[in-house]
Amino acid sequence: MIDMMDAPVLIIGGAGFIGSNLAARFAAQGYRVRIYDSLSRPGVEQNLAWLQMQHGDRIEAEIADVRDRVRLRGAVAGARAVFHFAAQVATTTSLLEPRHDFEVNAWGTLEVLEALRVQATPPPLVFASTNKVYGSLQDVPMMIEGSRWRPTSAALAATGIDERRGLAFRTPQGCSKGAADQYVLDYAHSFGLPATVLRMSCIYGPRQLGTEDQGWVAHFLICALRDQEITIYGDGRQVRDVLFVDDLIDALDRAWTHIDAIRGRAFNIGGGPGNSISLVELVDLISLLRGSSPDIAMEGWRAGDQRYYVSDPSAFTAATGWRPRISPRAGVEALYGWLLEQRRRIAGSRPLTSAARVPRA
Numbered sequence: 001m002i003d004m005m006d007a008p009v010l011i012i013g014g015a016g017f018i019g020s021n022l023a024a025r026f027a028a029q030g031y032r033v034r035i036y037d038s039l040s041r042p043g044v045e046q047n048l049a050w051l052q053m054q055h056g057d058r059i060e061a062e063i064a065d066v067r068d069r070v071r072l073r074g075a076v077a078g079a080r081a082v083f084h085f086a087a088q089v090a091t092t093t094s095l096l097e098p099r100h101d102f103e104v105n106a107w108g109t110l111e112v113l114e115a116l117r118v119q120a121t122p123p124p125l126v127f128a129s130t131n132k133v134y135g136s137l138q139d140v141p142m143m144i145e146g147s148r149w150r151p152t153s154a155a156l157a158a159t160g161i162d163e164r165r166g167l168a169f170r171t172p173q174g175c176s177k178g179a180a181d182q183y184v185l186d187y188a189h190s191f192g193l194p195a196t197v198l199r200m201s202c203i204y205g206p207r208q209l210g211t212e213d214q215g216w217v218a219h220f221l222i223c224a225l226r227d228q229e230i231t232i233y234g235d236g237r238q239v240r241d242v243l244f245v246d247d248l249i250d251a252l253d254r255a256w257t258h259i260d261a262i263r264g265r266a267f268n269i270g271g272g273p274g275n276s277i278s279l280v281e282l283v284d285l286i287s288l289l290r291g292s293s294p295d296i297a298m299e300g301w302r303a304g305d306q307r308y309y310v311s312d313p314s315a316f317t318a319a320t321g322w323r324p325r326i327s328p329r330a331g332v333e334a335l336y337g338w339l340l341e342q343r344r345r346i347a348g349s350r351p352l353t354s355a356a357r358v359p360r361a
């Protein structure tokens with residue numbers, strides 16, 4: 001048992017929202033986890049401290065940049081699996097600093113691939129890509145139905161967007177993540193790396209440091225808790241399929257254990273049509289949870305924003321058996337509860353507790 005668990009799982013970007021949730025899962029299962037992170041996202045050091053407090057020496061931390069070739073190669077050596085999440089994650093920042101965005105997302109991923117290519121037996125790699133690789137879907141006829149946009153095609157609305165959709169990189173961040181996505185697939189084909197790409201939609205849950213630029217579900221909840229105005233860009237009817245982080249962690253776990261079936265392929269991962277919600281619908285849900293409506297300001301559309309993006313995750317389900325289980329209602333309630341708990345903790349009235357968990361449907 002000890003020997004089997006000895007080689008660490010490497011999580012690049014492991015102090016972030018998704019990385020820290022995955023690290024917690026693996027550490028709880030008895031694996032050693034090596035976190036490789038520059039801590040460049042403000043606040044993620046708290047996630048790392050929480051992991052170390054909960055799991056002690058099962059968590060090993062290397063504070064370094066994904067572009068640091070020497071440190072990265074050292075971290076990859078001997079890993080049993082590699083999950084790559086380190087990224088410049090905000091479209092807005094990519095428009096202000098496209099060179100930095102390219103360096104971290106595209107070049108950084110190439111460094112990860114090169115570090116794996118020189119291993120005698122490269123371990124599985126799971127790469128976090130994004131729905132942004134499909135662009136703004138301007139060519140898909142859309143209509144407004146009540147509080148949300150939806151495709152005019154009832155068939156498309158029923159299934160969501162699948163992997164046959166053509167790539168259309170928009171915004172520097174779409175280009176850098178899209179390039180990384182394609183490099184990972186190519187290294188699987190050209191060099192035989194056991195690598196897979198998950199094109200993720202909107203993920204939300206505990207440990208998410210949501211801001212106006214990324215992580216809108218958490219951001220809206222944080223604003224509501226602080227009695228701050230929520231700014232909605234566009235008409236608020238934009239729709240996303242949201243996926244609670246516990247469901248994503250199940251998918252990541254399956255991606256690793258099913259790597260032989262899915263290597264060299266990209267999959268759309270999200271809550272799917274059954275777990276879609278528009279911005280104004282989320283505001284309604286928040287109003288219910290908090291007992292009053294938050295203040296809202298409306299602004300113009302942001303560059304590259306999709307009016308509708310809902311994944312069709314059925315290819316991943318067929319390959320691995322994975323299915324999302326947590327509804328937006330249950331997940332948003334769980335995140336709201338966790339944020340309340342954090343606020344009490346910061347106010348000094350409660351000890352640090354673990355992330356909220358919700359019952360499975």
Ligand SMILES: NC(=O)c1ccc[n+]([C@@H]2O[C@H](COP(=O)([O-])OP(=O)(O)OC[C@H]3O[C@@H](n4cnc5c(N)ncnc54)[C@H](O)[C@@H]3O)[C@@H](O)[C@H]2O)c1
Nearest residue numbers: 013015016017018038039040041065066085086087128203
């Ligand atoms: N959260 C979502 O809804 C979502 C959706 C689609 C795709 N993704 C992708 O999933 C991944 C993880 O997202 P997240 O929400 O956990 O983001 P996050 O910002 O919470 O985590 C990213 C982590 O990477 C680290 N990092 C950034 N630049 C680095 C660098 N140069 N070197 C080393 N570490 C660096 C940050 O410090 C942070 O801890 C990202 O690649 C993101 O593009 C996320």
